[in-house]
Amino acid sequence: MSRLARVRSALLPFVHRSLRGRRLRRVGVLSLVFTLVATALASWIALDDSPVAREAREALRVERPLHERAFFEFREFTFTDTEHARMTAAYQAFAAAPSLRENPDEDDRTTILRERTRSAVDIAGAAIASWDPARHAAHADTVARLRAQRDRMGPQQQLNRRTFDWNDPKAVALLQRLADDGFIPTVTRYRSPLSLQQAIALVAAFACGLLGLLLTVVGPVLVGIAAATEVHENTLQPLSGSALDSREIALGLVAGALAPIALIAAPLLGLACVGAAIAGATTSFLAFVGLLLANGFAAAMASLTVALHAGRRRGPGAVGMSLFAVLGTWGLVGLPLGFAPVGNDEAAALTVLQSGGMVHLVRDALLGASIPTRFALAPRFAVGALATVVVGVLALRAAERRIPGRFVASLRPVEAMLGALTLTAVTMVAASSGRSIVAAWATMAAMIMPLQVLLMARVPTGDAPTGRMQLGLRGLAVEYAGWIGLHLLAMVLVFPATAQQATWFGGLAVAWAIAVAGLAAIRVVAAPARLPTMVLAGVAFLAAIAAFFQGVDAMRSASQIRVTLAYFHPVLQLAVAVLAVGIPTVLAWPLVPRRRAGAVTA
Amino acid sequence: MHVRLSGLGKSYDGVAWAVRDLDLEIPSGSILGLIGPNGAGKTTALRMMATVLEPSRGTVAFDGVTPDGPEGQQALRRRIGFLGDGNPLYKDLTPREYLRFFGECFRMDPATLRDAIEETLATFALEPKADTPAGELSKGMRQRLLIARCLLHRPDLLILDEPADGLDPRGRSELRRILDGVRSRGATVVVSSHILRELDDLCDRVAILQQGTIVVAGPVGEIIERYEVGRLVFQLRVLSGVEAARAVIARHRALLEAEGELDGLPTLSVQIQASRVGDHASAASPTDPARAAEAAMAELLSDLVAAGVKVVTCNRLRSRLEDVYDRLSDDRVN
Numbered sequence: 001m002s003r004l005a006r007v008r009s010a011l012l013p014f015v016h017r018s019l020r021g022r023r024l025r026r027v028g029v030l031s032l033v034f035t036l037v038a039t040a041l042a043s044w045i046a047l048d049d050s051p052v053a054r055e056a057r058e059a060l061r062v063e064r065p066l067h068e069r070a071f072f073e074f075r076e077f078t079f080t081d082t083e084h085a086r087m088t089a090a091y092q093a094f095a096a097a098p099s100l101r102e103n104p105d106e107d108d109r110t111t112i113l114r115e116r117t118r119s120a121v122d123i124a125g126a127a128i129a130s131w132d133p134a135r136h137a138a139h140a141d142t143v144a145r146l147r148a149q150r151d152r153m154g155p156q157q158q159l160n161r162r163t164f165d166w167n168d169p170k171a172v173a174l175l176q177r178l179a180d181d182g183f184i185p186t187v188t189r190y191r192s193p194l195s196l197q198q199a200i201a202l203v204a205a206f207a208c209g210l211l212g213l214l215l216t217v218v219g220p221v222l223v224g225i226a227a228a229t230e231v232h233e234n235t236l237q238p239l240s241g242s243a244l245d246s247r248e249i250a251l252g253l254v255a256g257a258l259a260p261i262a263l264i265a266a267p268l269l270g271l272a273c274v275g276a277a278i279a280g281a282t283t284s285f286l287a288f289v290g291l292l293l294a295n296g297f298a299a300a301m302a303s304l305t306v307a308l309h310a311g312r313r314r315g316p317g318a319v320g321m322s323l324f325a326v327l328g329t330w331g332l333v334g335l336p337l338g339f340a341p342v343g344n345d346e347a348a349a350l351t352v353l354q355s356g357g358m359v360h361l362v363r364d365a366l367l368g369a370s371i372p373t374r375f376a377l378a379p380r381f382a383v384g385a386l387a388t389v390v391v392g393v394l395a396l397r398a399a400e401r402r403i404p405g406r407f408v409a410s411l412r413p414v415e416a417m418l419g420a421l422t423l424t425a426v427t428m429v430a431a432s433s434g435r436s437i438v439a440a441w442a443t444m445a446a447m448i449m450p451l452q453v454l455l456m457a458r459v460p461t462g463d464a465p466t467g468r469m470q471l472g473l474r475g476l477a478v479e480y481a482g483w484i485g486l487h488l489l490a491m492v493l494v495f496p497a498t499a500q501q502a503t504w505f506g507g508l509a510v511a512w513a514i515a516v517a518g519l520a521a522i523r524v525v526a527a528p529a530r531l532p533t534m535v536l537a538g539v540a541f542l543a544a545i546a547a548f549f550q551g552v553d554a555m556r557s558a559s560q561i562r563v564t565l566a567y568f569h570p571v572l573q574l575a576v577a578v579l580a581v582g583i584p585t586v587l588a589w590p591l592v593p594r595r596r597a598g599a600v601t602a
Numbered sequence: 603m604h605v606r607l608s609g610l611g612k613s614y615d616g617v618a619w620a621v622r623d624l625d626l627e628i629p630s631g632s633i634l635g636l637i638g639p640n641g642a643g644k645t646t647a648l649r650m651m652a653t654v655l656e657p658s659r660g661t662v663a664f665d666g667v668t669p670d671g672p673e674g675q676q677a678l679r680r681r682i683g684f685l686g687d688g689n690p691l692y693k694d695l696t697p698r699e700y701l702r703f704f705g706e707c708f709r710m711d712p713a714t715l716r717d718a719i720e721e722t723l724a725t726f727a728l729e730p731k732a733d734t735p736a737g738e739l740s741k742g743m744r745q746r747l748l749i750a751r752c753l754l755h756r757p758d759l760l761i762l763d764e765p766a767d768g769l770d771p772r773g774r775s776e777l778r779r780i781l782d783g784v785r786s787r788g789a790t791v792v793v794s795s796h797i798l799r800e801l802d803d804l805c806d807r808v809a810i811l812q813q814g815t816i817v818v819a820g821p822v823g824e825i826i827e828r829y830e831v832g833r834l835v836f837q838l839r840v841l842s843g844v845e846a847a848r849a850v851i852a853r854h855r856a857l858l859e860a861e862g863e864l865d866g867l868p869t870l871s872v873q874i875q876a877s878r879v880g881d882h883a884s885a886a887s888p889t890d891p892a893r894a895a896e897a898a899m900a901e902l903l904s905d906l907v908a909a910g911v912k913v914v915t916c917n918r919l920r921s922r923l924e925d926v927y928d929r930l931s932d933d934r935v936n
Contacts, residue, residue, distance in 0.1 A: 009706075009709050012706055013702075013703050013704075013706035013707050016702070016703070016706065017692075017695070017699070017703050020695075020699055021699075233690050234688065234690050235690055235691075235692060237654070237686050238684075238686065238704070238751070239707065240654045241652055241653075241654045241679060241682070241684040241686070242679060242704065242707035242708055243676055243677075243679050243680045243707060243708045243709050244676070244707055245672050245673075245675075245676050246672075404654065404655075404656075406655075406656055407614065
């Protein structure tokens, strides 16, 4: 049997179980409903003239805000036929005898038109006043027309506006519009500015958003719930005794949970493809699909691993809710970045928070926005996606070692090292546009929690009672130090200022923080999960965060920290010293083996 | 499938042994009973035999071959049916769906699987509930389904950890019939139970585990002979004629172990001695001490009736394995 056939035959039982009986029909109906609702909603947003649809379009950046359109296009928008008829009547009356003078008898509509005309005259006045024939000769005709139109309005009051930017193309275009319209705004019945093609693109973008939600949040949460249920109800044991190996079972669990999601996602993917084909931006769309698959894969595998661990102690509901909170937050945090202007910080964040990258790619492919090139986002997306795939593969490896319940570490040393190097690479690429020492240490700060996770994955767990197992603490410490050392080396190479500005106090504080974070991670996995252990680990981690930032602060300004310490009361200084020794000692004490690993004898 | 355990040991924490130095031969086509108190290491030993638990030391050879690496283990598992301790079901799957799921997990081809499912449902009398969610089945039916799952792919080695849990007397009798059937097609069966009466008629061989080590193992007859436990104990519940019964028992040189009362009627516990087996060896089973002892008891019973003793019930109280176990065991657990 070929490898592919083996995998297929391994996944089939889980897929069949997931879609057995009437479930297939139910999922099919759900898929159809989902697609129709998505299409209808997106079409309505794209084409409807109602204020709600318009606001949605504005939020999605597919339409300029109405006040901007009204200003730059010099229009007065109306939203109902009645309002339009009345406003048009007011326009005709005002256009016949435009006057800038207030008339107490005029109705509200005429007041609106008069105020806007007054404002237009104001702008034209400022433009005429600041016009330099030598620098802006090309606009001489516009200025002449503006003067003529202004004279038509009669004697002017003093100008409110004093400046006009002749270098702003949008402002100059507005001037031409004012000259054409004779300072009286055109009354326009508001209609959605999107064409049918743009509407199809918006439907496709909507489908992309739902695909993102399904594949990176809902699907992985379902995977987590399915795996936690198997662990919680001990149904993995018979599976382990079947003809499937651990990897096949892990992949089967994922495939079974994702089968309904795949059925729901398939027509949405079809919609997205059609939209991308019509919009003609296939490269960005394919990049989006790649990023989506990478993130979906990593999220599903990470959920599987977390659930296999947590399912022993927590119910599937609690595991599912936790995963939903984490994955949902992770996705939501990235979303605004997809709509925000990109600067240094945003570019760094987009390397890691790929939901923002996906939004950028969808907007580029379907909504007419273009990806900013200044910060080279495309390579960042590629590096981020690659790192995400590595994380997914490592999570799969960890999951397959948890399935038989044997007493092993979730990751082998070489796999953990690969994970650490990947994290280093991603953080370096993310921070590469900054050059400050803060950016350098930010990469280390970003590394600490992921490194803790890697360290936890190196602690053996499984069929031994927690707290009685042999840890190999020294080996773990060496590995952890190795990861940190390599990251420091990368920091020095990418940010040479790191080495130049290092201080002994800062280095000591950072080293203490990193060591305590590592010990806390090991303690959480190795010790029985009791409340005091969790509280101790939490306190230690908070202390590590405080020490880390103190250390980095000391690197930035060595004199500052000396002053701060000198101001401490001696009792407080003593307390700091006691905590500095006490926290790591309390964390490490139960981890030191009391009996040798070879104590088992015949 | 012939199974050999050599120096098998398992330590979960690197400090204490759960089982150690297990040396055991299980000939092909035999039924081995694994006996021991709670915590003796039966489940650990069975899980290592089923290749779902890695031994800390020693090997398990199947037909002379020790599986090498994960691929070897996967191939081997298609020949093993394993019912672990406390195996739950998927509550929302029906028996038919459950069997299909596991059949596919054993990579059975669809046509064979379809036939095997129907045959297994019939064998285990699960047909009427074939499309009822497992969560709605009785405990006994669930247990039957679990055992059915282990036999679906027609394994060469069947390992059952406490299979009779939750089965009613009829279910137990059915289980014995099924295991006999499995043996008759040449498969090897390893079964653990704490109800020794279930095992001594069924098993060819037995291994008694205590504190993680095997204290005795071998053919049932040999062990009983080795430990001189050639006796059966029967309980008679009589309506009248206790005095006459005592006299008949004494005449038959059977040992009256105890007298008591059950449901308002007097009871007599009678031990049939092994030394009398030769006297009652039958043509059907000339050398089977159990049959011979039962023949002796039948003769005693007929004399009791002839003497006017009104016997209401006659039950076998203790198996000979229980006697062996009592002699060996001081019931210490790890």
